[in-house]
Amino acid sequence: MDQGENVTQQADDLAEPDAAAGSQAPAGADGAAELDVTASDVTVPNIAAPDVTAEAVADEAGFEDMHDAGRMSTAPRADSFVAVPRLGATELLRWMWRQLTSMRIALTLLFLLSVAAIPGSLLPQREIDPNKVLQFFSAHPGWAPFLDRLQLFDVFESVWFGAIYSLLFVSLIGCILPRSAAHYRAMRGAPPAAPRNLKRLPVHASFRTTAPADEALAAAAKRLKGRRFRSTTGSDAAGNWVSAEKGYLRETGNLLFHLALIGILVAVAIGHFFGFKGARLVTEGTGFCDTVAGYDTLTMGQAVSAADLPPFCIKLNKFSATYQDSGDQFGQPRSFDAYVVYRATPSSPAQNVDVRVNSPITVNGTNVFLEGHGYAPVVTVRDGTGRVVYDGPVTFLGLNANFVSNGAIKVPDAKPRGLGFQGWLLPTAVQLPGSMPTSMFPAAQNPELILAAYAGDLGMDGSGSQSVYTLDVSKMTQLDVKSKTNPAAGNALELAVGQSAALPNGLGSITFDGVKQWAQFNIAYDPGQPIALGSAVAAVLGLLGSLGIRRRRIWVRVTEQTDGTRLIEVAGLARTEGATPTAEVTETAEALAGRLTVVSEDVVSEDAVPEGAASDEAKSDEAAPDDTSTVGDAPSAELPRQQRTSTPRTGASA
Amino acid sequence: MSINENFAHYSNLFIALALVAYAAAFFGYCAEWAFGSRSRIGAKASSVGQQSAAVPAQRAAEQATASVGASGVAVLTRTADEAEEPTVAGGSLRAEAVGRFAVMATVIGFALHFAGVLFRGLSAHRVPWANMYEFSCAAALAMAFAYLVLLATGRKARWLGLPVSFIVLVTLGLAYTVLYTDAEELVPALHSYWLYIHVTAAVLSTGAFGVATVATILYLLKAAAEEGKLPWLSGPLQRVPSSGTLDRTAYRVIAFIFPLWTFAVIAGAIWAEKAWGRYWGWDPKETWSFIVWVIYAAYLHARATHGWKGRAAAWIALAAFTCVMFNYFGVNTLLTGKHSYAGL
Ligand code: HEM
Numbered sequence: 001m002d003q004g005e006n007v008t009q010q011a012d013d014l015a016e017p018d019a020a021a022g023s024q025a026p027a028g029a030d031g032a033a034e035l036d037v038t039a040s041d042v043t044v045p046n047i048a049a050p051d052v053t054a055e056a057v058a059d060e061a062g063f064e065d066m067h068d069a070g071r072m073s074t075a076p077r078a079d080s081f082v083a084v085p086r087l088g089a090t091e092l093l094r095w096m097w098r099q100l101t102s103m104r105i106a107l108t109l110l111f112l113l114s115v116a117a118i119p120g121s122l123l124p125q126r127e128i129d130p131n132k133v134l135q136f137f138s139a140h141p142g143w144a145p146f147l148d149r150l151q152l153f154d155v156f157e158s159v160w161f162g163a164i165y166s167l168l169f170v171s172l173i174g175c176i177l178p179r180s181a182a183h184y185r186a187m188r189g190a191p192p193a194a195p196r197n198l199k200r201l202p203v204h205a206s207f208r209t210t211a212p213a214d215e216a217l218a219a220a221a222k223r224l225k226g227r228r229f230r231s232t233t234g235s236d237a238a239g240n241w242v243s244a245e246k247g248y249l250r251e252t253g254n255l256l257f258h259l260a261l262i263g264i265l266v267a268v269a270i271g272h273f274f275g276f277k278g279a280r281l282v283t284e285g286t287g288f289c290d291t292v293a294g295y296d297t298l299t300m301g302q303a304v305s306a307a308d309l310p311p312f313c314i315k316l317n318k319f320s321a322t323y324q325d326s327g328d329q330f331g332q333p334r335s336f337d338a339y340v341v342y343r344a345t346p347s348s349p350a351q352n353v354d355v356r357v358n359s360p361i362t363v364n365g366t367n368v369f370l371e372g373h374g375y376a377p378v379v380t381v382r383d384g385t386g387r388v389v390y391d392g393p394v395t396f397l398g399l400n401a402n403f404v405s406n407g408a409i410k411v412p413d414a415k416p417r418g419l420g421f422q423g424w425l426l427p428t429a430v431q432l433p434g435s436m437p438t439s440m441f442p443a444a445q446n447p448e449l450i451l452a453a454y455a456g457d458l459g460m461d462g463s464g465s466q467s468v469y470t471l472d473v474s475k476m477t478q479l480d481v482k483s484k485t486n487p488a489a490g491n492a493l494e495l496a497v498g499q500s501a502a503l504p505n506g507l508g509s510i511t512f513d514g515v516k517q518w519a520q521f522n523i524a525y526d527p528g529q530p531i532a533l534g535s536a537v538a539a540v541l542g543l544l545g546s547l548g549i550r551r552r553r554i555w556v557r558v559t560e561q562t563d564g565t566r567l568i569e570v571a572g573l574a575r576t577e578g579a580t581p582t583a584e585v586t587e588t589a590e591a592l593a594g595r596l597t598v599v600s601e602d603v604v605s606e607d608a609v610p611e612g613a614a615s616d617e618a619k620s621d622e623a624a625p626d627d628t629s630t631v632g633d634a635p636s637a638e639l640p641r642q643q644r645t646s647t648p649r650t651g652a653s654a
Numbered sequence: 655m656s657i658n659e660n661f662a663h664y665s666n667l668f669i670a671l672a673l674v675a676y677a678a679a680f681f682g683y684c685a686e687w688a689f690g691s692r693s694r695i696g697a698k699a700s701s702v703g704q705q706s707a708a709v710p711a712q713r714a715a716e717q718a719t720a721s722v723g724a725s726g727v728a729v730l731t732r733t734a735d736e737a738e739e740p741t742v743a744g745g746s747l748r749a750e751a752v753g754r755f756a757v758m759a760t761v762i763g764f765a766l767h768f769a770g771v772l773f774r775g776l777s778a779h780r781v782p783w784a785n786m787y788e789f790s791c792a793a794a795l796a797m798a799f800a801y802l803v804l805l806a807t808g809r810k811a812r813w814l815g816l817p818v819s820f821i822v823l824v825t826l827g828l829a830y831t832v833l834y835t836d837a838e839e840l841v842p843a844l845h846s847y848w849l850y851i852h853v854t855a856a857v858l859s860t861g862a863f864g865v866a867t868v869a870t871i872l873y874l875l876k877a878a879a880e881e882g883k884l885p886w887l888s889g890p891l892q893r894v895p896s897s898g899t900l901d902r903t904a905y906r907v908i909a910f911i912f913p914l915w916t917f918a919v920i921a922g923a924i925w926a927e928k929a930w931g932r933y934w935g936w937d938p939k940e941t942w943s944f945i946v947w948v949i950y951a952a953y954l955h956a957r958a959t960h961g962w963k964g965r966a967a968a969w970i971a972l973a974a975f976t977c978v979m980f981n982y983f984g985v986n987t988l989l990t991g992k993h994s995y996a997g998l
Contacts, residue, residue, distance in 0.1 A: 103959040110952040114945045121941040204730040329838045358846040369931040524931035536920045543913040589727045598726045
């Protein structure tokens, strides 16, 4: 039978007694937490794999109840998920809250969150690259608007994504606070009373002694305390007992982890409100200042105003890039250096720095990063009157690895007619016979401009803003500049550095003077970062505790025997999967036996069975040592050998 | 710094030899499965497998193991005894022998593989995982490592040998034939010591998640077989451990490596902050790492939520690993983002 289902089924078996007991419990989780002992005691008999008990118990009392601590778990949990009780508003609210803070919902929300994130990676996102979104719109005019209505281009700002993680975190808080309270109480209260029948527990060791009860108890308590168990003693009808528990740090870690997640959320929120990020493209020889006007794009948090921008200025002296020029990574970039001069404030002295991809400059808390680069052909345009109407670099955008770049040169006030050029810059131009020229290397080794020329109204005076990289040719006529020598280039001018071309009908001329590079800088300020980092560290530490530490209980019972001797029983229960303290229990027993005088007896306990059947249990637990500490496990590996010597191998023939 | 061509050459040589050794290991494991008899233990465990479904829990609970230690202490355990798990070889000595041989071959393959990765790094004076060829070699190495660790720590994990050696063989073969690229210097984006921290953690996690996935798949098959389904597979499946053990192995590997993956993602965020000015920007790689993280978190929750344990959780783990794979191959090849410098 499937262990998993086995577990489930057992867990359900548990629900009854557990819930029933829950109704008598003191306040909620704490009661529940202690309950699992009784629960396990009650229910071990109908559990094939005892360690499962611990788990099932842990599920029931440990998690589910803890999520809605404060409720008296009267209703069998099985129903509580499906059936909405026909009750008043308050009950309904409590019921909804209970659902929201249940593990199941947490699980569901985690799923939804992961699924919801997928489109954000498959579709272009405005946050990341608005241009790509525009391209997508023009590529799929049909359904792009529809997708847009679903906020699929702003997934991570979308209502639905927000709703999911808000719910998740409400659920997280609703789960974590009660758990913390319960854990706090558990840490202060004593470990739970010993179950009546210790033989029912996953591991049980016993011997008879003539030593007096209190001596035995003292020895047991001392031993367990020595092993850094939190322990307490007590007595009941059956006799005296010591109860000890260890591994509370597991829950502490788990809570820390979950709280840290909240910390990260807070950090992100702070970044959104009090941070800003902007981008600015700077051509060699030019610069900009950190003002709202200075940016190409700028997003400021609600709590940030233009006045808050630190007043630094940056000038790009030179940008240099090197590329692999051999081998099968030909053309891969090898280094980018942006040599800039900056002033922290207009008055402060200028400083020279080399900004690289992984080394930003920090100007009082604000970081300046090298984000991208490209080419800006320098051109001189004369109009029909012979007047120089444009003279300078024009930024082109790189389209591929070899920086085939595209852009537009706009000269609206040329006379007699406005002039515009649209086309490509090829850093290392090559032309295979009969095909369009292209670039074969990203560095500017043989730059060439390929430009289509237009005359007319560029439509720039109007309000409608247009991209600097494209020409609006709707009110322009294309000029015939077809080259006689190289028809393959199509109806376009083909200019090498230093070359000029006259435009037809005396409209003017254009000269390709050379190539400059531009660098794009990202400027970012995020006051949330330290909190995010702190929380992240806490999260990892918490996880290590939550997944690494084993929580377990050990009980020692002393019962008077009819023959005047005393039976010393040591038994253990794991509160976390596969952590049955077999070794700790046997070691404790042996240690006690070493201290107290043992009355030997022949063990064939009524529970003992041939090993063949015992190997049933092989499915249930400890098959592999606990991933966390092998301490307890090395000896438990010894155990089987003892067993083999001491029990007949009838199983062999089974 | 210039590339050391000799070292680069050794690296390729070692990887090629590793491929041979792994292939030998793979065939060794195959032989072990083939020769392995339905041994005493194997047979018993399987019969137990069917039986325990029938046995009323009441009776099952009465079953336990008693023993007396030297000190006269009577010990009564209901916990499992791994020694009783079936083994691939079963009782067959021939199978046992080839099994041992296969493990040897795996160790040798691992050593060569390690040398290959090492020399790759030495040749380029940097960590040897900066492009897809190198990631693949490293991830395969991590997976072989995870398997050998399980063996070394005394687990009876040889049942993992066949699938693991197969996956390592395929991954490495793919890297060597399809993804191969010469040892070169780094692109500027990777000029950071975070490459060491972040990618190392990511590669190790990937390898370990791979092993966990193998265990998960075997668990699903074994669980079905224990219910009398998949008769055509029941033979071989009798020689892998019980579904309980497989399930637990998967859980332990994941629980062990999840914090490392969490760390890998965080380290990535720190690096992103240094390189791009924001620690999180929903770049495709970041998004998919997040998805993987959340789904494994969901798995851990499922493991702690009754009604979700066992199969449901197993399927979640498989979904998570599918995302790991997509995050690697899919994102690197199909989607463009800041991370698309994997130098295919
Ligand atoms: C929103 C409601 C949440 C609830 C009710 C919840 C509850 C729990 C509980 C009870 C455990 C202990 C299980 C165990 O120890 O095995 C746990 C563990 C864990 N939770 Fe949450 N959690 C929630 C949210 C989250 C979130 C948002 C994450 C992050 C993605 C998360 C990640 C984890 C992880 C990784 C563990 C593993 C610890 C372990 O297995 O011991 N949880 N969670």
